[in-house]
Amino acid sequence: MAAGFFSASTFRQVGAAATTQNLLTIENIDATKLVWIRRITVQMDTTAALTAVSPLIKTSRTTGVPTGGTTLAKGQFDSTVATNANTIVRGSTASDGGANSGPTATAGTVVWEQFMTRLHTAVGQVLAPDMSCLPMLVDLEDFVLRQNEALMVHIVAAATASNPATNHYVVNVCWEEN
Amino acid sequence: MAVVFRGTAQSLTIVGNDEVAQNLFVIENGFKSRVNVIIRRLTFGLDSLVVLTSVQNVLKVSRCTAVSGGVILDKAKFVNTETSDSNVVIRAQANETARITATAGDTMWTQFGARMHTAVEQQQPEIDSSRFSFRNLIPQSALATTDLVLRPGNALLVKVIASAAASNAQISTNYAVRCMWEEDSITTFAISGTVTLGGSPVDGAKVMVIEADDAALTNAHLYEVKTTAGGGLWASTIRTGKVGAAFVQYQNGGTYYTAPGSPYLS
Numbered sequence: 001m002a003a004g005f006f007s008a009s010t011f012r013q014v015g016a017a018a019t020t021q022n023l024l025t026i027e028n029i030d031a032t033k034l035v036w037i038r039r040i041t042v043q044m045d046t047t048a049a050l051t052a053v054s055p056l057i058k059t060s061r062t063t064g065v066p067t068g069g070t071t072l073a074k075g076q077f078d079s080t081v082a083t084n085a086n087t088i089v090r091g092s093t094a095s096d097g098g099a100n101s102g103p104t105a106t107a108g109t110v111v112w113e114q115f116m117t118r119l120h121t122a123v124g125q126v127l128a129p130d131m132s133c134l135p136m137l138v139d140l141e142d143f144v145l146r147q148n149e150a151l152m153v154h155i156v157a158a159a160t161a162s163n164p165a166t167n168h169y170v171v172n173v174c175w176e177e178n
Numbered sequence: 179m180a181v182v183f184r185g186t187a188q189s190l191t192i193v194g195n196d197e198v199a200q201n202l203f204v205i206e207n208g209f210k211s212r213v214n215v216i217i218r219r220l221t222f223g224l225d226s227l228v229v230l231t232s233v234q235n236v237l238k239v240s241r242c243t244a245v246s247g248g249v250i251l252d253k254a255k256f257v258n259t260e261t262s263d264s265n266v267v268i269r270a271q272a273n274e275t276a277r278i279t280a281t282a283g284d285t286m287w288t289q290f291g292a293r294m295h296t297a298v299e300q301q302q303p304e305i306d307s308s309r310f311s312f313r314n315l316i317p318q319s320a321l322a323t324t325d326l327v328l329r330p331g332n333a334l335l336v337k338v339i340a341s342a343a344a345s346n347a348q349i350s351t352n353y354a355v356r357c358m359w360e361e362d363s364i365t366t367f368a369i370s371g372t373v374t375l376g377g378s379p380v381d382g383a384k385v386m387v388i389e390a391d392d393a394a395l396t397n398a399h400l401y402e403v404k405t406t407a408g409g410g411l412w413a414s415t416i417r418t419g420k421v422g423a424a425f426v427q428y429q430n431g432g433t434y435y436t437a438p439g440s441p442y443l444s
């Protein structure tokens with residue numbers, strides 16, 4: 001059945017000082033092959049206090065195939081199994097902390113959402129745990145991307161001040177291809 | 179095939195290197211290896227002793243090439259009767275004189291480290307028991323169905339990327355990296371023969387078994403030296419998909435005899 005597992009990771013992405021920001025998309029444009037998402041996580045570091053509500057990280061299917069952004073390299077779980085060129089992962093920047101430039105996509109129904117962290121006062125230790133962007137059981141229950149389907153991880157903030165450039169995000173995704 | 183070894187390796191405490199990039203840890207499966215390495219768990223701890231109010235470091239995992247340096251780590255066994263392939267080598271930076279050199283490939287997974295915004299209260303440098311949440315350097319799934327395989331010649335690198343050199347200070351930043359893996363044996367085919375001198379079998383001849391990726395001798399290496407016995411007999415194995423050859427030296431009464439090998443066999 002499965003041809004193999006693969007993963008990709010965004011560079012460190014800074015907050016866009018906007019109420020919405022697209023962090024990562026994964027799309028399947030292959031006519032016959034399937035993509036199963038097995039794990040998708042986001043981590044966040046924030047260096048400034050925020051007393052308003054945390055940004056929400058939402059995961060949605062998109063209403064079309066994403067465009068723009070930075071196409072990310074794909075890691076192989078087995079060096080003898082090549083990833084399908086029609087599986088495309090996009091982030092918003094081509095370097096850690098670099099300028100954001102997409103990706104562009106229209107979010108559909110939200111599949112999962114997760115509050116991110118915030119510092120009510122900027123004291124003490126700051127950790128960046130994995131926040132699951134899909135239910136954990138997708139490693140067992142297939143979450144499928146068929147031809148021209150895509151999944152997007154995006155920020156929805158209550159106010160632009162909740163998503164400042166002092167926020168930093170990393171998104172990781174692991175998937176399976178047949 | 180079959181799992182023939184399960185084990186772990188732990189780095190010593192690794193201090194930061196005052197640079198924006200630092201190779202911490204490599205697990206490599208040498209090209210001569212007779213096993214595939216399956217990474218089951220790869221995590222890290224981080225303790226920082228000084229305040230950092232800018233963004234914390236990230237640790238990136240990638241396949242890598244051109245590995246050298248560091249210190250070779252001990253391999254702990256899950257089962258004492260099992261033996262790790264000697265070509266499976268784990269190395270970490272131990273101090274400033276033992277840095278690891280490696281060329282990173284495509285990033286597979288990224289994790290923020292941790293930082294101390296102000297120096298107060300308890301620090302939690304290690305939360306390895308919370309396996310889905312913290313310090314994972316490879317994706318963690320419930321059933322470990324996502325075999326991350328290092329075939330012979332493959333290696334995996336854990337590397338720090340800091341936004342500024344001051345964020346990775348030698349005097350205050352401490353890392354620990356640990357790995358658990360399995361070794362899955364690779365299938366082989368048998369080769370054997372009889373060494374003769376003047377038409378008569380001879381015992382005590384040395385047979386050098388050479389293995390290579392192909393007849394052009396890519397990655398050719400000496401697999402083992404066998405000594406003929408029981409009527410000039412010898413036997414060895416070659417990995418499936420590789421080619422093999424044998425060369426002979428025999429000493430008798432101070433005279434050395436040699437025999438050229440046959441063309442590579444597959």
